[in-house]
Amino acid sequence: MKNRLKVDIYDKFVCIADRCSFSCCEGWDILVDTDTYQKWANSDASSYLCDNVRSRRVKKDTGYYMKLERGKHCPFLREDNLCNMVVTQGEECLPKTCREFPRLIHRKDECTEYSLSCACPVVIDLLKENAGLLQFTYEGDEDRGKGETLSGKLRDTMLFLLQHQSYTLRDRLLLIFQLLLTVREYADEDHTGDMLTVKLAKVIEDYKEEEICSEIISLWSKVPFDTMDTLLERNELFLDIIQNYKTEKSYQGNLKAIDQYTQNLEAEQLPPKFDRFVDKMRDYEQLLVNFLVTKVFAYCIQEELEALIMSYQMIVTEYVMVLHATYLRQRIREDADKKKEIQRDSQVLYQELKEDMVLFSRIIGYNIAGMKEFWEDSFDEPVWEIGYLLLLLS
Ligand code: SF4
Incomplete structure (x- = not known):
């Protein structure tokens, strides 16, 4: 069975296009994936789109990017904030970045994970409207081995701490960083690199104990800062x-x-x-x-x-x-x-x-x-x- 982990607001996202106050078509590089570039280049109807693309060599690979206009916006962004490519060619011709943004999809620990980028204002609205703590829904094999790698276990504890309402937000952020530094120290001493050993798993689990975290927090309260x-x-x-x-x-x-x-x-x-x-x-x-x-x-x-x-x-x-x-x-x-x-x-x-x-x-x-x-x-x-x-x- 296909394993999927999804942030609950994921399916609520709808792009507001021309009503967007901060369009994603401006202010940064827009990647054109190789498949899309080839598709454009091989069709008489869309080969003109390639004139708006520049290539950049990164090591042995060639990357393609939209040639941005002055003001750093996509050349296909119209005055009315609609995309001229979508209007003339339909959504199917968009590069992968434009089709997916702000959706983020990646594979981790035999699972496909779905989340959203906060670089889109609609996502911030969804985060604000979400009642209470953000939830994630998992579908798939029960024995997927959730958090069985070092990074999987670390992220689970980081999310646990971030949503732990007994601590102030400042202390949650500090506890997570202290956890990461401690794990790095242990991993260096044990020469285990990025492996999850029993000892490291115990260190990470300890940060779920309130007694241990409260002790760490009390040490910080003694540090004078203004x-x-x-x-x-x-x-x-x-x-x-x-x-x-x-x-x-x-x-x-x-x-x-x-x-x-x-x-x-x-x-x-x-x-x-x-x-x-x-x-x-x-x-x-x-x-x-x-x-x-x-x-x-x-x-x-x-x-x-x-x-x-x-x-x-x-x-x-x-x-x-x-x-x-x-x-x-x-x-x-x-x-x-x-x-x-x-x-x-x-x-x-x-x-x-x-x-x-x-x-x-x-x-x-x-x-x-x-x-x-x-x-x-x-x-x-x-x-x-x-x-x-x-x-x-x-
Ligand atoms: S930033 Fe978000 S809402 Fe605005 S145009 Fe891009 S995807 Fe749509």
Whole structure:
């Protein structure tokens, strides 16, 4: 029997096409799979599509990508936000990326897994509308050997911790990272590499014990950190990450105002309104957890431990950047509203949060090589120390 594991919101997704506020046809490279490229090239009716494709050699292989217009959008994206290829040739002619996005499908531990990318605004709406914790449905053989590999077991425990409501979200994120670092240490000592040994399985299971986790959390509570240090670090990271995107037309509208505001802000001006922001964000904690759960499920799947840790670091970086950008965006809006004496409802905060979730999923989530290089330059090695995460999340 075919084994399938699916996030429950998967079948609810419907693309809103021309009504989309942040179309996936702009702002990033659009891959044309070789099969589609050959199909276009071999048909008189569609060979003209190849004129809009550029090729890039990666080692021995050739990759095909859409030639993006100025403003980095697909040449087939029309002014009314519809796809000209679909309108003239029908959906069947689309490259695999366009047909599937934001659906993510991969094979793991003899099972096909289905999830959705948070780089699409409709997915964020689905995560928000989902009542309570995100659920997954499994169909298939009962003895599929769920979580029998090191990475399978690790991801199960990561998802368990993320949805564990006895701990704060900050502590859940720290516990997961501590788990990954501990497993790496044990695997190095045992020279087991990426193998799941009895000892490693026990270490991973231990993180499901509240007594053990509470003890670890109590150690962190003794570490002195202040909000100013955290905000300064987040701000520096934010400026570094948006450096290459703030001038791109498709991101400018979202980033330009925040960037200018941040450049003019003195360090001591960062914290005053932060506590109030943290309070307001409590209403969105379930959405933030669902955002993180979807990403861990979809991206923390590598068999190689270091690669899995880096995927997790990318996810936490996205989360921290979403919080920081939304905080700054809210301050800009509040300052402007105050001048005009306008009062707005909380829906505005959700729209800003949604935009930042999509934005940073696109900027960071699809740039593993760039982020790895950035961490190597910053810390000499790509894997963080726990102290850095404490600083980012405190
Ligand atoms: S981002 Fe999502 S909703 Fe918007 S056009 Fe792409 S798939 Fe459709």
